[in-house]
Amino acid sequence: MTSSEAARPAGGAARAVTRTLSDDPLGGTVRRTVLPSGLRVLTEAIPAMRSVSFGIWVAVGSRDETGPQAGAAHFLEHLLFKGTNKRGALEISSEIEAVGGETNAFTTKEYTCYYARVLDEDLPLAIDVMCDLVADSVLAAPDVETERGVILEEIAMHDDEPGDEVHDLFARAVYGDHPLGRLISGTDETVTPMTRRQIQSFYRRRYTAPQIVIAAAGNLDHAAVVKLVRQALRGTPLDTDPAVPAPHRSATPAVRTRPAATVVEPKETEQAHVILGCPGIDRLDERRFALGVLNNVLGGGMSSRLFQEIREQRGLAYSVYSYASQYADSGLFAVYAGCAPGKVDEVLDLTRAELARVAATGITEAELARGKGMSKGSFVLGLEDTGSRMSRLAKGELLYGNLMPVDELLARVDAVTLDDVNALAADLLGRPMSLAVVGPFDESAFAVR
Template sequence: MSRVSSGRVSSGRAVTRVVDSDPLGGTVRRTVLPSGLRVLTEAIPAMRSVSFGIWVAVGSRDETGSQAGVSHFLEHLLFKGTRKRSALDISAAIEAVGGETNAFTTKEYTCYYARVLDQDLPLAIDVMCDLVADSVLAAADVETERGVILEEIAMHDDEPGDEVHDLLARAVYGDHPLGRLISGTEETVSPMSRRQIQSFYRRRYTAPSIVIAAAGNLDHADVVKLVRQALAGTSLDGEPAAPAPLRPAGTRVRTSRPGSVVEHKETEQAHVVLGCPGIGRLDDRRFALGVLNNVLGGGMSSRLFQEIRERRGLAYSVYSYASQYADTGLFAVYAGCAPGKVDEVLQLVRAELAEVAAHGVTEAELARGKGMAKGSYVLNLEDTGSRMSRLAKGELLFGDLLPVDELLARVDAVSADEVNALAADLLARPMSLAVVGPFDGDDFSIAPG
């Protein structure tokens, strides 16, 4: 394992080292700039493209209640113009060379990225660094994007299959920021002022909190040089500082008492999610969790899919998933079915979870769960975007970059005893229930453990 140091760097001097040399990819190098900003690259000469991303260690969980949605609002606004470029200049510059740009906000970080031909990487670096470091946040743009975001929120409300997962987060985490919508709500976005957004931008978008990652046909020294040039004279070219430490995981996140949240909608299909608090991403059991999730609901051969869809035909879509944060997590099972079949589906889901909690998984299931995990890891690294994300997440979320071979070895090392112990703990926890469909709140009692 390549543990990443967050120690202070010398004033005015960048510090570079090789982090990993991956036989399935290329050499990974890491440079810490004097400002505390980190640059990681993976050189893959066989590629003709490069993915370039700027990752900021701030997300919706860093907002107060009145700020809910400001990270997402800011993500929209940064594409609206800088002192050098208009919104059209930004999009046209990248599209003129056949590239693409986008961004996304999560509960713990925000990412801005571009994918271009290798020869156009200097352009992508200049454009992306400019929009992240020097956005003007014009008042007119704030109003324009406010309308866009309110439409996005309304559109999300019209997608019950998406909405139900947010309802479960609210059921589990309650008033904690992890229980809120990343986009915010109409009540928080409508009154949000330019001053609030700008203050959040200046306080949170600092060099020590930013990781820049790139993967593809590139030269590390050239990338570092281009980044330093693009950021020169901006707020991200500040006084010498150390990179920000990992988000702390020592504080236990308070969860709500298990219960049910029901959103009444006259839908043809009911959407249900049953879930409970899970484990954090730095928990040593995360590899066992990946295997367990695959066995339960990770594919067409999983227990839940076979029992609920294949044998009984009760649902078109049924799966389990695990979300992991710095200090907690979420484990859940989703099913979409006819409203009249909800009770039977929930009964079968609970029975399957109880069975695995009590008796564990078979050796055949263990082997299949491992194979799925390993295949997913490797297949997800078949493009430059995934490689770029791996670098950034390793640095920003874990503080290290596990070589692919070591990652696969960690999965191989998972034992039946580890999976079964985790199942006995996790699947026996009291479950909360979220439902979107033609029901009333009193149609579902508090979900039993």
């Protein structure tokens, strides 16, 4: 469906447009409705389930903030649970918990999600509560101050977790001052002076109907979900004039990354945390399926090259793995290891040697088969609950502009060849590598190699 399908039809009033996207043998029936406001509703009906996961996804994340706004999206995520014109904070939580349900939210660099999981019979309640808090929060001044304190404590707690901090340090090494290099939570310097008016302005400018996707999966009826959503949003700021859905975030222009750098956060820790990596590929790059296979082979499991070499054979680290992060216009590929400070040099030497070896000679047919199997298995096994299915619907719509059927996705993985993976490895692993370290060192302890 194109965005124009949601517009006012010729010769008539604006109306919702519904379409069946798939009737997947490995899942349920997926339907999509575009409301006149441009807000989209996607559902997957799975009659065998007795629960429903319901999520409201907003195409706004920390990368949409200016420097002085850093942390606004995350601050807002906290505040929306503090009260609306209909409910106080206690009512929001107690209404869902009274029926055994659960609610939560999270902010990423490119989107924010608010979700609930309830029994199927309690879906109307979940829709009413979640739509209310996202559409009609009051952002009361006392709540702003309360949550400011909570967020500052969260930032301090994060600083006490070097295994988490090193990932943010690595992003800053690659992206520098670009929003993708900033902390999602913001910092003490940006959160402390942030005013209610600034947050309110961010809320109303960014949380608009065309930027929102509502997704639900489980034992449900699509038409009933759409009706309940429209009722819950009636009269709120999301009940707006006809509009078309916002397009998914553009991949152009690509994000400019920094030259390879070494960034060290000196800390008296018992364990050193290191990340070695480079800019990767964006999420619409056709090589993303080959990247999934390559990542599995290098550091995606206990049978991976890095795990076997560094942990199993030499016992140098308890945790070692590789990962790929992908955004609309950029990406990262990296290897993480946590080890004793005295073993950092050896771990880095082994990691660099393995990456260089794969870049030069590629992987084997046996590794290709194993990497494909891991990709397919983790994807299908990840669809065993309503929450993951709900997330798949929303991400397909919000991030990719379409929902790839399960069989097609598996076929795309199967189609990856040895040449595909080896060509990607030669390109990706041959790039200059940045290094991020948290531990009892200073930058003079490391040289960019």
